[in-house]
Amino acid sequence: MFLIQRLKQHLPKTHLMAAGICTLIIGTTALLLPSSKVPASDSAQVQIPLSLNEAGIAQQSSDSLAVSDIDKLPATAAGPQVISSIATAPIAAIESQTAEAPKIVEHWQDVKVKSGDTLTSIFKRAGLTPRDVYNVTAAVKGSEALARLYPGQTISFVINESKLHKLKHIRSQLESSVVSATETGYQVEDITKQPKVKTRFAEGSIENSLFYDASQAGLSDKMIMELAAIFGWDIDFVLDLRQGDSFNLVFEEKYLDGKLIGEGNIISAQFVNRGETYTAIRYTDSKGNTSYFNPQGESMRKAFLRSPVDFARISSSFKNRRKHPVLGLTRAHRGTDYAAGTGTPIKAAGEGKIIWRGTKGGYGKCIIVQHGGNITTLYAHMNNYRKGQRTGSRVKQGQVIGYVGKTGLASGPHLHYEFRVNGAHKNPQTVKLPHAAPIDKAERNAFFATAKNALSQLESYKATQLASAAN
Incomplete structure (x- = not known):
């Protein structure tokens, strides 16, 4: 010490x-040194x-x-x-x-897509150059990123020292793409979120119109149009509806992060019209083809639409004698007139080929479609034709071919529609329409199993709704 x-x-x-x-x-x-009584070992070394x-x-x-x-x-x-x-x-x-390396904070700059915008104009507003446009478009080729732009969409950028580091294109709540800078250029990642799908039941009675009453039952315009499309071959929703008719359906709703983001498909539906019940079941076959069938496996789809204009009012029916509203002459009216606003889309009643597209006397602007060997349909008084079609073009059932107008001898905007078999005029409202192909034999067992489950689900919902109403 x-x-x-x-x-x-x-x-x-x-x-x-x-x-x-x-x-x-x-x-x-x-x-720690070992004593003379305890031998040292490797494991004892420190x-x-x-x-x-x-x-x-x-x-x-x-x-x-x-x-x-x-x-x-x-x-x-x-x-x-x-x-x-x-x-x-x-x-x-x-x-x-x-x-603990310092984190790089990404400052995102949002640019709203406007009507008439191009990628060049969007990039310019973000402070980028045409060279940036070229580099990014080359990188995203083959991707959904920036493939289609619509007004209201947002494109977000991360730009540091005038260099694009990241770009985000949100196409919908489920689909987006992120473009990121690399040492050699840019790479793109397409992102798809999977929503949670739930089923929902709705029902209603017709007191005013399908659109009004279905809307009161909680259906969106999109779902109402799909419901009408399913039963549109059997029911004319302008001419045939009666007070007391009813409907019920099971359809899909899509949720993301607990929030409703949209609707899916109608799984099954019933419509009671004038005491007759029509039932439709959605089925996708082994090849991925989807359609609606009745419980017997017959297609709800017919070879022809009953009406080529959605929810239009019939202003003049098929008659042997009628006073012409313009000429004042009494003569046969060989078709059905649908009153609708100028510009209302006109659909091809069935699959076929356009054999006439032009002005035809009192018909004004007119299209004639050939279906198979012996049936033709005529659409007259059009305001204009669908772009990209011409005489000889093939059209599918339900494809828009033109727009309602009042060309030719017409007192107001409407579609004059004719249905001809071997050249003879038939009443479009009463002619018996051929069915589309039924369920393939190889698919019948799978279809009937699907139909059984769908109908059981529909009946269960109806019983629950009835019990709830009783309480």
């Missing part, structure tokens, strides 16, 4: 610290790595650990553990600081 006091008076503090640590090492080593430089001991300031502090350590203290802690603590701190 006397020796230590003398050393304190004559040696610098750093030398004293080094001497103290050496004393600890020597003492600890002596304690290694104590120590670097004065790494521990920062040689550089410690005057307020660091002093020799006097070492004197205060108990003789039985685990010396190696203390030294190891002293030596490695600063290293751990350095490693911790290295791991």
Whole structure:
């Protein structure tokens, strides 16, 4: 103890610290050396790595650990553990600081797509150049990113030092694309979110019109149109509806993060019209083709639409004698007139080929479609034709071919529609329309299993609704 006091008076503090640590090492080593009675083994060896430089001991300031502090350590203290802690603590701190790299904050700039916009104009508003447009479009080729732009969509950019680092194109709540800069250019990632699909039941009675009453039952315009399309081959929703008719259906709703984002398909539906019940079941075959069938496996779809204009009012029916509203002459009216606003879409009643497209006397602008070998349909008084079609073009059932107008001998905007079999005029409202192909024999077992489940679900919903109404 006397020796230590003398050393304190004559040696610098750093030398004293080094001497103290050496004393600890020597003492600890002596304690750990095996005695003559206990043989040493590899597993009993203790290694104590120590670097004065790494521990920062040689550089410690005057307020660091002093020799006097070492004197205060108990003789039985685990010396190696203390030294190891002293030596490695600063290293751990350095490693911790290295791991916490600064985060790069992305500042997104949103640009709304306007009517008439191009990629060049959108990129220009974001502060980018035509060269950026070229580089990005080359990278996204074959992707859905930036393939179709609609007014109201948002394109977001991350731009640092006039360089595009990221671009995000949100096409819908479920689909988006992210374009990211790389060392060699850009890469694109298409992102598709999967919504949770739930089923919902709705029912209603006809008191005013299908649109009004179905809307009161909670159906969207889209769902009402789909319901009308399913039963439109059997029911004319303008001419045939009666008060007291009813409908019920099971359809899909899509949810994302617990929020309703849209509707899916109609799974099954029933419509009671004039006391007759029509039932439709959605079925997708093994080839991926989807359609609606009745419980017997017959297609709800007919070879021809009953009406080529949706929800139009019949202003003049098929008659053998009628006074012409323009000429004032009494003569046969060989078709059905549908009153509708100018520009209302006109659909091809069935699949076929356009054999006439042009002005035809009192018909005005007119289209004639050939269906198979013996049936033709005529659409007259059009305001205009659908672009991209001409004489000889093939059209599908339900495809828009023109728009309602009042060209030719017409007193107001309407569609004059004729249905001819072997050249003879038939009443479009009463002619028996051929069915589309029924369920394929190879699909019948699978269809009947699907139909059984769908009808069971529909009846279960109806029973629950009835019980709820009774309470």
